[in-house]
Amino acid sequence: MKITIDKKNKAPIYVQIKGEIKRMIYSRELEPFELLPSERKLAEELGVNRSTVLNAYRELKAEGLIDSHIGQGTQVMPVLNDVGKDEVQQSFPISWQHMLSQEALRSQDTSIIDMMKGNSKDKLISFAAGIAAPELYPIESFEAIASIFHEHTYEPFLHTPVEGLYSFREAICKLMERKRINKVPEEVMVLSGSQQGLDLLARNYLDVGDTVIVEEPTYLGAIQIFKAVGAKVIGVPVHNEGIRMDILETLIIKHKPKFIYSMPTFQNPSGRVMDLAHRLKLLELSYAYQVPIIEDDAYSELRYEGDEIPSLKTLDKKGNVLYLNTFSKCLFPGLRIGWLCAPITVIKQLSMKKQLMDLHANSLGQRLILDYLNMSKLEHHLSNVIKVYRNRRDIMISMLNKYAPEGVRWTVPEGGFYIWCEIPETINTRSLWMRAIDAGVTYVPGEAFFTSKQGQNFIRLNFSFPSIDEIKRGVQILMKVVEESLEVTNRLSSDNKVEVNPMF
Amino acid sequence: MKITIDKKNKAPIYVQIKGEIKRMIYSRELEPFELLPSERKLAEELGVNRSTVLNAYRELKAEGLIDSHIGQGTQVMPVLNDVGKDEVQQSFPISWQHMLSQEALRSQDTSIIDMMKGNSKDKLISFAAGIAAPELYPIESFEAIASIFHEHTYEPFLHTPVEGLYSFREAICKLMERKRINKVPEEVMVLSGSQQGLDLLARNYLDVGDTVIVEEPTYLGAIQIFKAVGAKVIGVPVHNEGIRMDILETLIIKHKPKFIYSMPTFQNPSGRVMDLAHRLKLLELSYAYQVPIIEDDAYSELRYEGDEIPSLKTLDKKGNVLYLNTFSKCLFPGLRIGWLCAPITVIKQLSMKKQLMDLHANSLGQRLILDYLNMSKLEHHLSNVIKVYRNRRDIMISMLNKYAPEGVRWTVPEGGFYIWCEIPETINTRSLWMRAIDAGVTYVPGEAFFTSKQGQNFIRLNFSFPSIDEIKRGVQILMKVVEESLEVTNRLSSDNKVEVNPMF
Numbered sequence A, B: 001m002k003i004t005i006d007k008k009n010k011a012p013i014y015v016q017i018k019g020e021i022k023r024m025i026y027s028r029e030l031e032p033f034e035l036l037p038s039e040r041k042l043a044e045e046l047g048v049n050r051s052t053v054l055n056a057y058r059e060l061k062a063e064g065l066i067d068s069h070i071g072q073g074t075q076v077m078p079v080l081n082d083v084g085k086d087e088v089q090q091s092f093p094i095s096w097q098h099m100l101s102q103e104a105l106r107s108q109d110t111s112i113i114d115m116m117k118g119n120s121k122d123k124l125i126s127f128a129a130g131i132a133a134p135e136l137y138p139i140e141s142f143e144a145i146a147s148i149f150h151e152h153t154y155e156p157f158l159h160t161p162v163e164g165l166y167s168f169r170e171a172i173c174k175l176m177e178r179k180r181i182n183k184v185p186e187e188v189m190v191l192s193g194s195q196q197g198l199d200l201l202a203r204n205y206l207d208v209g210d211t212v213i214v215e216e217p218t219y220l221g222a223i224q225i226f227k228a229v230g231a232k233v234i235g236v237p238v239h240n241e242g243i244r245m246d247i248l249e250t251l252i253i254k255h256k257p258k259f260i261y262s263m264p265t266f267q268n269p270s271g272r273v274m275d276l277a278h279r280l281k282l283l284e285l286s287y288a289y290q291v292p293i294i295e296d297d298a299y300s301e302l303r304y305e306g307d308e309i310p311s312l313k314t315l316d317k318k319g320n321v322l323y324l325n326t327f328s329k330c331l332f333p334g335l336r337i338g339w340l341c342a343p344i345t346v347i348k349q350l351s352m353k354k355q356l357m358d359l360h361a362n363s364l365g366q367r368l369i370l371d372y373l374n375m376s377k378l379e380h381h382l383s384n385v386i387k388v389y390r391n392r393r394d395i396m397i398s399m400l401n402k403y404a405p406e407g408v409r410w411t412v413p414e415g416g417f418y419i420w421c422e423i424p425e426t427i428n429t430r431s432l433w434m435r436a437i438d439a440g441v442t443y444v445p446g447e448a449f450f451t452s453k454q455g456q457n458f459i460r461l462n463f464s465f466p467s468i469d470e471i472k473r474g475v476q477i478l479m480k481v482v483e484e485s486l487e488v489t490n491r492l493s494s495d496n497k498v499e500v501n502p503m504f
Helices: A013-026 A039-046 A050-062 A111-117 A139-145 A166-177 A194-205 A220-228 A245-255 A276-289 A344-357 A363-374 A378-403 A429-439 A468-495 B013-026 B039-046 B050-062 B111-117 B139-145 B166-177 B194-205 B220-228 B245-255 B276-289 B344-357 B363-374 B378-403 B429-439 B468-495
Strands: A066-069 A073-076 A188-191 A211-216 A232-239 A259-262 A293-296 A321-326 A338-341 A418-422 A458-462 B066-069 B073-076 B188-191 B211-216 B232-239 B259-262 B293-296 B321-326 B338-341 B418-422 B458-462
Touching (some): A013 A050, A013 B276, A039 A050, A166 A188, A166 A338, A166 A363, A188 A344, A194 A293, A194 A321, A194 A338, A194 A344, A220 A232, A276 B013, A363 B363, A378 A418, A429 A468, B013 B039, B166 B188, B166 B363, B188 B194, B188 B344, B211 B220, B220 B232, B232 B245, B259 B276, B378 B418, B429 B468
Parallel strands (some): A259 A293, A293 A321, B211 B232, B211 B259, B259 B293
Antiparallel strands (some): A188 A338, B066 B073, B321 B338
């Protein structure tokens, strides 16, 4: 009989001994009529006073679990009710795979997990991340705010309303005014990252078989979320100025989509900006066919050149645009704070679901960012990071200019985090990725951003996360890998120029 | 023409003017061939230099959006592509109600939102909350930890892996060792509150029409989550020592449930503890019929008397128990940090879904609690709050003893947050609740904790949140309301003792 006691535990030792023996009796580690060690022996073994063991045995006796007879020692009594008596016959483990729901079976893609693993700066040079440069996080401002722990007493540790802290929603409204989005706090819901906003919208409005139209390429997390709830996700090609509107209208008529998901400014992954004319046309289609638009505006603060174009939400006069944004790209991602701006009806409907999902976004994160916004330091921070990111983009572009082999093309984005790079179709991109990782560089393969097998000849390169040195070395390495792959492919294709003789 | 410029905006004034005019042209606020004000006039109006307006007009001209002819002034040019030309005919708003998914339609219960509103200490004395006493939050310890902002540089603001910070999962394992749950970090997933754990499990394993068996009464959030994903939720009555095992076995055979959801220790709302024999029997049924158990262990640290009983997870030898816990009850709820302990296969399957829901739980909260745990202060904090809560419970009980009218019964829980109170069935509990709120006290009506219309003669009283003074005043007020309602009912029922004469 092996009893473990913990002298630092607040429960008295005799209670611990009693509890252990009780457990062993019920779990059949001690069989009925098995002999317990004598009080003296057990006390010695455990290094405790004999009276401690005595107390434990006395209480166990009082509960009828053990009994002692002179000359026979102390015995385990058969537990009176028949519980636990029968041996469990079935010993095979539960098949968790067969437990999976339909939704889970549609969610088996690990791309995002893989990408997030690529965030560590350990060994690889990562162009795969989608995150702001950590060395630029305005920690010093937050150090000042941290007095929150002293000043605000317990509010930052309590629940907030499901929709978020009201004062924070007011601050978000003020922030959106800079984009000429003039809304009231009741039209804002704080989210555990804008990722949750997509999930919340999907669960609240999409049934199996519903259709969502997305730009193609587009944010892979959005594609996955819509597919996970069983929606049909249809891509409409993006060209330089925005969505192909003629195709979009045809698709709307044919598929009657529940939503159009769009990232009009510094689109992830293409970096493209939809021009004003296309934005107005998109809204017109939304009004005409009664299809709401989910506008994902995560990157718009990060403009390195060119004129600001009003967001869809700014231009929207009828409440058709559900506007998602986040603090993850302009500040940092770890606090998991994003928001949705939408008609009050929508906010109310979503809060029914949100209460069940996680009650509300974390209070401390809301309060920290609220205090930061009230310090009016965001603008200054943005102008800082914009300078840095612009420089990193320019360096990545100049390295591409210098080292990219013929046939490789790329965008020069006016803002955001990504360069969208097209490589000759002859290259096997899956093996390219493996080679790149072997050589010390990673990125996100283009096919992740398409609704179906496409985009194999694209790669997404992030320039916000890596350092200048990493960009320089990384692009050189990567382009060398591309060049070598091209050479191999060319050699193979010239080898393959043999005539094909039919078998008969 | 009304142009707004923002001198604090980082964009040059001429760019702002240009952008505004461009927007007005595309949105048809300015009609084709409409005259713009002269450069001089606009400059005066806006209080800017004339050359600023000149620059804006020059760029607009270059883009073909305006043109100027001597003697005619500056005119808006018709926009070349036909975008935005057609008037939008349909002006009716989107019917968001008709947009709702099946899942959303099953999630229209606002009970939790209502309860969370009842958390404010403003006017009502609230026995409705389910939260730890804010005045006991160990803020002073966290003040020390807040040096995190300085020390840890940017890690607490970055992403963590989907499953949570590895070092935090290690600390959670150490915490669970105190309950003799010996697991590795890979078997732990950090959640945005244990509420999210229920949602995650529901989405990952339940399809429409699946069955879940719950104790009855039980946590209302669990009932709602299971129902929201379309599961059939069947309640099995709880008596003093735990679930009625005979009924449970019959239900398992009949309904082949996907899960059994149980809160064996200090059950919410009943406060009851399942004894060891029942726990072992429950596991036996789980093994025999291959039904996993979701064990919700949120309250077990808060024991005011009696011996600790091993958790189901502690007793489980086959990995059938999925164990949920949270820091919300023993510390504070605002950080939204809970965890699941489950077989590695389950953790892997769930992380596929979690990445789409919100990527991961907030990093800062994880880090703060990790540092707190490493300071070994939790045990001391718990012994503090246990003293306070035990006292509050005792006072609430003594007030009930003193003021409860005949026919009112209640539990004396050995731990947790709640007293479960039964009032005579003659009382109309919906009107009782309204009367109580009018009188200044709120609680949660019992029916919220049942899967179907039942429990109207129960109320849940929380004693962790209100102060001693509030408990004293609140119970007096509430019992007076009950007494008055009883008098009214008795009077009505004696009035009703008239003979009923059939109409013919």
